[in-house]
Amino acid sequence: MSSTYRSTSEAKISNSNDATAQALRGYSNSDAPSDAIYNRCVRCGLCLSSCPTYLETLTETSGPRGRISLIKSVGEGQLDLLSPGFVDQMSECLGCRACEAVCPSGVHYGQLIETARAQIVRVDPGGFWERFGRWFAFRFLFGRLRRLRAVAAMLRFYQRSGLQQFARRCGLLRLLKLERTERLAPAISSSFFVPSGQRFTVSGSRATVFLHAGCIMHIAYADVDRATVRMLNRAGFTVVVPPGQGCCGALSVHAGERDAGRALARRNIEAFERSGADLYIVNAAGCGAALKEYGEWFADDPRWAQRAAAFSAKVRDVIEVLADGQLPATDRRIEETVTYQEPCHLAHAQRIAHAPRALLRLVPGLQLVEMAESSVCCGSAGIYNLTEPEMSERLGRRKIENARATGAQIIATANPGCALQLRAMLAENGAATRVAHVIELLDEAYSS
Numbered sequence: 001m002s003s004t005y006r007s008t009s010e011a012k013i014s015n016s017n018d019a020t021a022q023a024l025r026g027y028s029n030s031d032a033p034s035d036a037i038y039n040r041c042v043r044c045g046l047c048l049s050s051c052p053t054y055l056e057t058l059t060e061t062s063g064p065r066g067r068i069s070l071i072k073s074v075g076e077g078q079l080d081l082l083s084p085g086f087v088d089q090m091s092e093c094l095g096c097r098a099c100e101a102v103c104p105s106g107v108h109y110g111q112l113i114e115t116a117r118a119q120i121v122r123v124d125p126g127g128f129w130e131r132f133g134r135w136f137a138f139r140f141l142f143g144r145l146r147r148l149r150a151v152a153a154m155l156r157f158y159q160r161s162g163l164q165q166f167a168r169r170c171g172l173l174r175l176l177k178l179e180r181t182e183r184l185a186p187a188i189s190s191s192f193f194v195p196s197g198q199r200f201t202v203s204g205s206r207a208t209v210f211l212h213a214g215c216i217m218h219i220a221y222a223d224v225d226r227a228t229v230r231m232l233n234r235a236g237f238t239v240v241v242p243p244g245q246g247c248c249g250a251l252s253v254h255a256g257e258r259d260a261g262r263a264l265a266r267r268n269i270e271a272f273e274r275s276g277a278d279l280y281i282v283n284a285a286g287c288g289a290a291l292k293e294y295g296e297w298f299a300d301d302p303r304w305a306q307r308a309a310a311f312s313a314k315v316r317d318v319i320e321v322l323a324d325g326q327l328p329a330t331d332r333r334i335e336e337t338v339t340y341q342e343p344c345h346l347a348h349a350q351r352i353a354h355a356p357r358a359l360l361r362l363v364p365g366l367q368l369v370e371m372a373e374s375s376v377c378c379g380s381a382g383i384y385n386l387t388e389p390e391m392s393e394r395l396g397r398r399k400i401e402n403a404r405a406t407g408a409q410i411i412a413t414a415n416p417g418c419a420l421q422l423r424a425m426l427a428e429n430g431a432a433t434r435v436a437h438v439i440e441l442l443d444e445a446y447s448s
């Protein structure tokens with residue numbers, strides 16, 4: 001490989017007329033980072049203090065400005081696509097989009113990082129086991145929810161039969177180097193929330209909404225799905241949960257597998273169109289951000305562009321729907337303190353920051369105390385806690401310290417990945433702080 005990357009802060013690159021430049025690998029035409037986007041960056045640096053990896057390293061290349069410079073350098077033929085500095089930085093970025101939310105030039109950074117990763121995977125898909133792992137996760141497992149449920153049922157048996165304690169105590173997990181992965185696995189729900197055409201009606205319904213049951217949500221946070229149905233009913237919506245829906249594709253697209261993500265997206269679009277529902281409701285921030293961007297995923301596909309854009313226009317996070325003032329008051333009190341951890345894909349990608357706090361303040365007795373750096377990523381970021389364990393743990397510890405400094409008994413959030421990371425980090429510290437979805441707390445306050 002022509003290793004032309006020089007790890008300076010600005011990644012100053014060799015002259016493109018240089019003979020070595022002839023051998024540099026660049027972007028292929030489809031799904032490439034757009035020059036119209038990276039050229040919007042005026043290098044002002046206003047995004048640096050929002051970037052979690054920059055806050056941890058104080059290194060230019062570990063911040064958005066440096067990464068955009070790298071993406072542009074590959075686009076302009078000055079840096080090799082597979083140069084270690086480029087590949088490492090595309091991997092170290094969380095894709096949290098905090099930079100995008102504060103950028104005065106409107107640099108759509110999320111699109112840049114996702115397409116840059118897709119280009120790397122296309123040119124270097126890895127060895128056999130890496131390719132098999134990607135196929136198994138993104139196409140086989142997440143491609144059909146029933147396969148995911150079959151694996152989840154085995155995991156539930158492992159977690160509840162005593163095997164888990166045995167494996168942890170006997171050192172088997174350490175031997176197989178699976179300790180960390182096992183610790184981050186979600187606790188599987190007693191009963192799944194399977195999309196099978198359920199219809200939850202209310203009299204005088206305002207609208208019929210399609211509930212996205214999710215992939216991880218329906219097997220590990222099934223009670224949050226059920227609480228979401230109850231809260232939507234209380235707000236006057238009829239809720240349908242049609243079969244045919246599936247994973248949103250966010251995990252695939254974030255990992256550079258855009259075609260796998262689009263295959264999943266097509267199924268969700270078709271399921272929604274068949275349902276005749278007015279809105280498509282989601283209760284996981286990462287999924288919501290992806291579903292709202294289907295229009296962008298299919299922008300270059302004349303057969304799907306219009307359908308995808310129409311679909312995305314109907315997607316809402318349940319939090320934004322419930323915060324529109326239609327919920328009746330409740331007098332059930334929860335006498336506890338809560339702090340809110342902002343999921344990146346709710347705060348930065350969807351720009352929903354006020355609504356979750358407004359809903360928590362609706363609960364009588366519940367006292368909301370703000371933590372420092374609420375909007376700094378907790379280090380979960382899809383599969384980032386598996387691919388970049390060191391940075392993920394640093395950010396996880398930073399988040400837990402900020403949360404515990406508030407003295408709150410509950411950490412509220414709105415994304416399964418954040419909840420998993422927070423629980424794992426709290427368990428490591430032996431802390432008994434509860435982690436709950438905003439909708440769970442609201443449902444408790446409205447239950448009779």
Ligand code: SF4
Nearest residue numbers: 041042044045047103
């Ligand atoms: S804030 Fe925007 S324009 Fe300024 S350096 Fe960051 S990405 Fe570039």
Ligand code: SF4
Nearest residue numbers: 051093094096097099
């Ligand atoms: S997406 Fe997040 S981690 Fe990546 S450059 Fe932007 S702020 Fe930093």
